[in-house]
Amino acid sequence: MDTTTRAASPVRQRVLDDMRMRKFAEHTQEGYIRAARKLAAFLGRSPDTVQNCPASGGTSQRGFDLA
Numbered sequence: 001m002d003t004t005t006r007a008a009s010p011v012r013q014r015v016l017d018d019m020r021m022r023k024f025a026e027h028t029q030e031g032y033i034r035a036a037r038k039l040a041a042f043l044g045r046s047p048d049t050v051q052n053c054p055a056s057g058g059t060s061q062r063g064f065d066l067a
Contacts, residue, residue, distance in 0.1 A: 009046075011046075011048045012033070012036075015032070015033075015036075016029065016033070019032065
């Protein structure tokens, strides 16, 4: 899967740009995007809409610094 050929939401594009800037390997980027897609399917919504993470004690957690 080539992460550059698929239409991307602004959040997805920002994550991809951040990973490229940090020189993540292509295979790593694909794995992260695959995991986010599986999480979205499990939640039935976009992962960026998640407010609380029970595993973290109920505080908001993100895998990437999007600020």
